[in-house]
Amino acid sequence: MPLDVLFEIFSYLLPYDMLNLSRTSKPFRNLLMDRNSVSFWKAARCNVPGLPEPFPGMSEPVFANLCYSPHCHVCLKSNVQDVIWDLRIRLCNICKKTSTVSISVAKSRLYLKESKRLLPHISTYLVKWNDQVTDDWVRGVQRLLISDMDDVEKAWVSLPASKEGRDQFLKDEDRRFKDIEKHAEVCDNWSQNKKYDRSQELNEVRQEHLRTILRKLNEAGYGEDVTFSDKHRDVHGRDPICYHPFVRQAKPLTDRIWQNRCPA
Ligand SMILES: [Zn+2]
Known part of the structure; x- marks a missing residue:
């Protein structure tokens, strides 16, 4: 099929169609995952009224996957309907438990005495009382992703030892965290309305x-x-x-x- 016809068809697709198409064959995957194809993904997103933009630093295909692909992002279990917008992830009930830790556990695991400075810059989510989790004790508790904790910690230990460098890092992380938090609320509202x-x-x-x-x-x-x-x-x-x-x-x-x- 001529590429211009294919591109015309893309302009009518929705993000979920784009995801499915990119998974049908290697040529489609290579085409749609190419940086030059970002306009097709943007057009697909705009075909869904009210669908917000991707999170800061997140690509269009990754955001489409988050919004429309109902599987656990850790173990790939299917039929995971709810997105944890604060963490920008879908987790099955088992992975909610094994891939996250409570704030108190995180404090004890974070790098030496710096945990108090690092923790406010890691996204958390509140386990709701009606959440389908296996253990009652995790309900009503703020939890965070172990991988987020590891990433922040890794970035922290690789910083130069200067006070200025560390202060700048915390300032940047604070801005990033607030942007994500604000956008998570926008996405959650869109999801609830949907x-x-x-x-x-x-x-x-x-x-x-x-x-x-x-x-x-x-x-x-x-x-x-x-x-x-x-x-x-x-x-x-x-x-x-x-x-x-x-x-x-x-x-x-x-x-x-x-x-x-x-x-x-
Ligand atoms: Zn899982």
Whole structure:
């Protein structure tokens, strides 16, 4: 295929499509991971309304992977839906435990007595009370990535011994940390809005599914049952028929599906 046609197609893709395409073959990988292809990734990101820019210092493909590829970044376990924006990573429940440490543990592991100066420059995340972690004791605790801790520590020990050099390092790290923290909040808001929009969308599909079923039941001569169910709504105003697993499905009702499920 001529490259100009390929480039035209790229302009309509979304970040998730770009990721999948880059994983289909080596030529596509080489093309899309080339620095000169950054404009395709930017265009794909702009095709998603509201999707923020990548974090400072993060490339477009890495950011797309963070936003759209639901796997653990440590062990590659699939179906990891939530991004820990503060740490810019996805972690499965096991790796949340094995790849992070609490602040108190970090203090004891950081380089000699400098831990107090280094810690404020390492991103942390708060393990929420509803987080799917295996141990209750980690809930409500600030944790940080062991790899982030190692990186900062490595940079610190390689610094020249001068006070000026170390002060400048801490100043730069402080600015970087604040930029990341601010952007993590932007990304988290975008993610929450996306989840809300998706739940609204699914709710609308469910409502349409229910309306179609009620209409078809009426047409099939079950009007009395429909009226009976409607008169016996629960305290939340929900029609009991809504609790049936078939009725609760969030997908359009086709004639073929109805033929298979229609009461005799
Ligand atoms: Zn994992």
